[in-house]
Amino acid sequence: MSSEKITVDWRELMPAIVVFVLAVTFLLWAQIYEGRERLVPTLVAWLTIGLATLDILSCSGTRFGQFMGKVLSGAASTDTDKVPKLGGVLRRQVIAVVWMSGFVALVAVVGFLPVIPIYVLLFMRLQGGKPWRQSVIAAVATSLFVWVAFELLLRYNVYGGLLFEG
Amino acid sequence: MLDTFLTGIQLLFTLEGIFFLSIGVIVGLIFGAIPGLGGTTALALLIPLTFGLEPYQAITMVGGVMGSAEFGGSVSAILINTPGIAPNAATCFDGYPLAQQGKAGMAIGASATASSLGGLIGVFILIAVIPIAKEIVLLFGPPEFFMLAMLGLSAIALSTGAAFLRGLISAGLGLMLAFVGYNAISGGVRFTLGSEYLWDGIALVPALTGLFAISEMINLSVKGGTVAKEAGAVRITRVFDGVKAVFQNYPILLRGSAIGAFIGAIPGVGGTVASFLAYSATVQVSKDPDSFGKGNIQGVIAPESANNAKDGGALIPTLAFGIPGSAEMAVFLGVLILHGLEPGPLLLIEHEGVIFSLILALAASCVLASLIGLCVARWLTLITLVDVHVLVPAVVSVALVGVYALHSNFGDVVLALVFGVLGYVMMRFNYPRITLVIAFVLGELAERSFHQSLAMADDDWTVFFTRGVSLALFVFVIACFIVPAIRFITRRHRMQTTT
Numbered sequence: 015m016s017s018e019k020i021t022v023d024w025r026e027l028m029p030a031i032v033v034f035v036l037a038v039t040f041l042l043w044a045q046i047y048e049g050r051e052r053l054v055p056t057l058v059a060w061l062t063i064g065l066a067t068l069d070i071l072s073c074s075g076t077r078f079g080q081f082m083g084k085v086l087s088g089a090a091s092t093d094t095d096k097v098p099k100l101g102g103v104l105r106r107q108v109i110a111v112v113w114m115s116g117f118v119a120l121v122a123v124v125g126f127l128p129v130i131p132i133y134v135l136l137f138m139r140l141q142g143g144k145p146w147r148q149s150v151i152a153a154v155a156t157s158l159f160v161w162v163a164f165e166l167l168l169r170y171n172v173y174g175g176l177l178f179e180g
Numbered sequence: 181m182l183d184t185f186l187t188g189i190q191l192l193f194t195l196e197g198i199f200f201l202s203i204g205v206i207v208g209l210i211f212g213a214i215p216g217l218g219g220t221t222a223l224a225l226l227i228p229l230t231f232g233l234e235p236y237q238a239i240t241m242v243g244g245v246m247g248s249a250e251f252g253g254s255v256s257a258i259l260i261n262t263p264g265i266a267p268n269a270a271t272c273f274d275g276y277p278l279a280q281q282g283k284a285g286m287a288i289g290a291s292a293t294a295s296s297l298g299g300l301i302g303v304f305i306l307i308a309v310i311p312i313a314k315e316i317v318l319l320f321g322p323p324e325f326f327m328l329a330m331l332g333l334s335a336i337a338l339s340t341g342a343a344f345l346r347g348l349i350s351a352g353l354g355l356m357l358a359f360v361g362y363n364a365i366s367g368g369v370r371f372t373l374g375s376e377y378l379w380d381g382i383a384l385v386p387a388l389t390g391l392f393a394i395s396e397m398i399n400l401s402v403k404g405g406t407v408a409k410e411a412g413a414v415r416i417t418r419v420f421d422g423v424k425a426v427f428q429n430y431p432i433l434l435r436g437s438a439i440g441a442f443i444g445a446i447p448g449v450g451g452t453v454a455s456f457l458a459y460s461a462t463v464q465v466s467k468d469p470d471s472f473g474k475g476n477i478q479g480v481i482a483p484e485s486a487n488n489a490k491d492g493g494a495l496i497p498t499l500a501f502g503i504p505g506s507a508e509m510a511v512f513l514g515v516l517i518l519h520g521l522e523p524g525p526l527l528l529i530e531h532e533g534v535i536f537s538l539i540l541a542l543a544a545s546c547v548l549a550s551l552i553g554l555c556v557a558r559w560l561t562l563i564t565l566v567d568v569h570v571l572v573p574a575v576v577s578v579a580l581v582g583v584y585a586l587h588s589n590f591g592d593v594v595l596a597l598v599f600g601v602l603g604y605v606m607m608r609f610n611y612p613r614i615t616l617v618i619a620f621v622l623g624e625l626a627e628r629s630f631h632q633s634l635a636m637a638d639d640d641w642t643v644f645f646t647r648g649v650s651l652a653l654f655v656f657v658i659a660c661f662i663v664p665a666i667r668f669i670t671r672r673h674r675m676q677t678t679t
Contacts, residue, residue: 048366051365065345066349072345110401118597133573134573137572148570164581172581172584
């Protein structure tokens with residue numbers, strides 16, 4: 015009997031489980047379509063389920079999992095080293111996404127042109143701690159660029175928001 | 181033919197000709213660099229302006245736009261990881277890492293040179309192939325399209341770097357995303373969650389903007405600092421290092437251009453597939469495939485040369501048969517018809533002079549755009565030194581307005597945000613985005629041509645192996661898997677014998 019302690023890297027395991035669930039959902043979803051329509055999606059879903067299973071096993075911390083990790087996953091892809099690891103930066107990650115989601119949500123309501131200067135100004139002041147003068151200049155410059163390039167020169171009707179466009 | 185060629189040169193190199201060419205080039209560069217716009221939008225907006233112009237003037241201006249938009253798009257791809265137009269997405273893979281290493285000037289120099297030379301090679305191929313264009317285009321049916329898509333997908337295995345398993349999983353996700361919307365088999369819609377917005381499938385430009393630009397902006401917000409990790413390393417001398425690198429890597433330039441012109445000539449495939457195939461082919465034959473995605477200059481040269489060369493190829497079916505191979509060519513067709521030039525075999529006989537004006541304008545615009553690019557690269561590279569807290573809100577604002585402007589649909593903005601978060605999560609958890617994008621771009625083509633092939637052959641799957649071109653492409657697919665494996669085994673054997 016081996017007394018090997020099995021350690022599970024939950025942070026790595028979670029996305030693998032999410033992918034597995036997504037692939038299974040996709041597989042079930044594909045079955046509502048008829049023959050030819052579901053043929054290729056079903057095939058792709060099965061392949062992804064198989065791959066996600068291997069991924070889950072490679073995160074499991076067992077001897078087999080470690081072997082799979084060495085053979086199939088490797089240490090880092092081309093993208094990984096650009097992103098800081100989870101932990102201390104989680105708060106910053108959430109804040110970054112909230113800033114962008116907030117921007118899009120506000121645009122949905124009142125449109126791009128009123129929101130852009132506010133977003134640029136607040137982001138630079140609150141997130142970047144930039145001086146007022148620099149923040150105002152950047153906010154005005156960005157808004158002016160969008161207005162001149164899209165509204166004035168290209169004659170695009172930049173989105174005006176639910177409030178003004180109905 | 182020589183007389184017509186000389187007439188074309190005379191028309192182009194007049195004060196008027198250079199003026200209209202310059203307008204086209206500048207408009208193309210600006211539209212190309214702003215995410216979501218691109219050459220097609222520029223052409224569509226220029227149509228009314230060409231009403232009062234002579235045909236050759238209009239064609240010169242249009243040629244200027246077509247030859248420069250791709251290079252414009254590569255600049256934003258390199259500097260801020262935001263592909264100006266979809267085909268520039270392949271340039272992000274190595275262009276942006278180079279910018280992060282303080283070599284943005286080198287990447288822009290390589291992109292400018294590869295774009296102009298690729299464009300010129302594409303034009304030469306166009307001139308050479310026009311007499312036999314029909315035969316070439318007719319060689320491609322559904323089985324060949326399917327094998328072409330397989331060739332692109334086979335590159336996935338090599339584009340994953342060390343994260344092989346998660347690269348394949350990303351590809352699976354990319355294929356699933358490609359199945360959303362109308363399907364060519366029954367005409368019904370699939371996987372749309374009841375949303376009308378998804379009937380046309382997941383829009384490529386918002387998805388790419390999200391995966392590259394928005395996700396990178398999230399990443400920069402988290403990290404802080406500047407794009408260039410080594411701020412002191414951004415020097416103007418790097419621009420000419422990039423120019424030099426293109427000549428040093430001339431086989432990659434030639435291969436990329438040939439792939440671009442070839443793919444461009446096939447209606448319905450387009451520049452995105454061309455640049456990805458050129459990138460994949462370069463990774464496949466490279467002696468150091470692991471260096472791709474980390475700032476290998478060859479990863480900029482291949483897609484950019486293909487991207488510009490495809491215009492020459494795309495003009496073959498457009499001019500010879502009136503079949504536009506892409507949205508850009510469809511708009512261009514409109515310009516031709518507007519000026520009384522009916523596309524088809526007769527066009528080449530009756531309006532030879534105008535056609536040569538176009539060909540020369542296309543060639544000249546590629547060179548002019550690159551020269552402008554090289555001149556302004558010094559200032560462009562400074563973007564990589566701007567504090568991210570200034571850069572992020574500006575890029576997010578312009579990128580999302582550009583995404584909206586494409587179809588005037590707010591759903592595209594939401595989609596870009598969703599893909600932005602997805603892209604960041606993928607970066608964080610080591611799922612390569614490259615493979616997702618390749619699979620997403622090629623998935624629809626692969627499925628459609630697969631079913632079309634079986635339908636035309638009464639479900640006989642041997643149809644993929646009984647046609648010459650299809651079989652040849654299949655051999656290439658197999659080679660894609662075998663050659664790197666053999667190389668790996670040989671390298672390992674060599675290492676073992678030396679130790």
